[in-house]
């Protein structure tokens with residue numbers, strides 16, 4: 001999953017706010033609230049770390065996908081967008097705002 005795919009998944013997750021919890025796991029998570037979502041991120045992070053210690057690269061990738069998905073739900077719940085996170089990463093690496101805008105046009 002590249003950065004664009006994360007943006008796409010985030011948009012789908014946002015669209016599940018207020019959706020039917022019986023037909024969408026994401027809607028069910030939103031209905032359960034921030035504490036539950038934060039708890040799931042913690043669980044998935046631990047599962048990813050444990051997989052790294054004793055499982056295959058494929059298992060680490062699978063756990064990482066679960067972690068990323070739940071992290072995106074947490075961003076949506078807390079009003080953080082992927083662009084906010086990309087901007088913070090770019091700030092740390094010294095990429096300027098203009099370079100960031102240009103890279104997103106490609």
Ligand SMILES: N=c1c2ncn([C@@H]3O[C@H](COP(=O)(O)OP(=O)(O)OP(=O)(O)O)[C@@H](O)[C@H]3O)c2ncn1[C@@H]1O[C@H](COP(=O)(O)O)[C@@H](O)[C@H]1O
Nearest residue numbers: 009012013016023024025026027028040043065066069070
């Ligand atoms: N990427 C994911 C994704 N990754 C993981 N999961 C779900 O995360 C859950 C993790 O399993 P667990 O065993 O940890 O949790 P659980 O026991 O089912 O539930 P809890 O009681 O712990 O909350 C599983 O039900 C997975 O289906 C996901 N659910 C949805 N998506 C994507 O989110 C988008 C919206 O999907 P819906 O929520 O189905 O509308 C779609 O693009 C989906 O592909």
